[in-house]
Amino acid sequence: MKKKLLIINGPGLSDLSNFNEFGHDNLTLEKVQKKCLETCDSLGISVDFCQTDDQAELSNYLLKASKEFDALIINPAAYSNAASLDPDLYASNIEAMANQKKPVIEVHIANIFQKGVNINSPIKASEGNVGFVSGFGIHSYDLAIRAVNKQLSQKS
Numbered sequence: 001m002k003k004k005l006l007i008i009n010g011p012g013l014s015d016l017s018n019f020n021e022f023g024h025d026n027l028t029l030e031k032v033q034k035k036c037l038e039t040c041d042s043l044g045i046s047v048d049f050c051q052t053d054d055q056a057e058l059s060n061y062l063l064k065a066s067k068e069f070d071a072l073i074i075n076p077a078a079y080s081n082a083a084s085l086d087p088d089l090y091a092s093n094i095e096a097m098a099n100q101k102k103p104v105i106e107v108h109i110a111n112i113f114q115k116g117v118n119i120n121s122p123i124k125a126s127e128g129n130v131g132f133v134s135g136f137g138i139h140s141y142d143l144a145i146r147a148v149n150k151q152l153s154q155k156s
């Protein structure tokens with residue numbers, strides 16, 4: 001049976017035009033989605049790709065991830081530094097995945113540690129299997145999918 005991957009995109013990511021100034025020209029979420037679907041297809045992974053600006057919806061997706069999916073890739077976007085996000089809610093769902101040894105990768109289009117980028121901090125989880133890819137534009141997602149695929153194939 002095909003492994004199931006959920007890719008969640010957080011608030012603001014429906015419009016990627018502000019990435020032009022970081023050299024990721026003309027990037028759109030549709031292009032990112034297309035690339036992800038192609039990569040998953042070539043690796044034999046089934047994928048759901050979603051975006052939300054709403055915290056409640058995001059936590060529903062996270063709950064779904066740990067119950068119904070084998071792996072999660074998440075771009076938390078503004079939530080990685082927003083004071084409004086409940087960090088326990090976020091961390092507990094991520095850890096629910098990690099506790100089941102399901103790979104989780106946080107991705108960012110931009111390098112969030114780059115000078116001039118607002119201060120962000122990556123997911124903090126106590127379990128292993130949580131990775132991080134940042135700064136490679138559309139390729140951040142591609143790299144994350146390939147890493148997830150490796151981890152999933154080592155498990156089976």
Ligand SMILES: O=C1C[C@@](O)(C(=O)O)C[C@@H](O)[C@@H]1O
Pocket residue numbers: 011012075076077078079080107108109110111112117118120
């Ligand atoms: O919304 C975003 C996008 C982002 O997550 C990225 O993909 O590069 C980086 C964050 O700093 C920013 O708040």
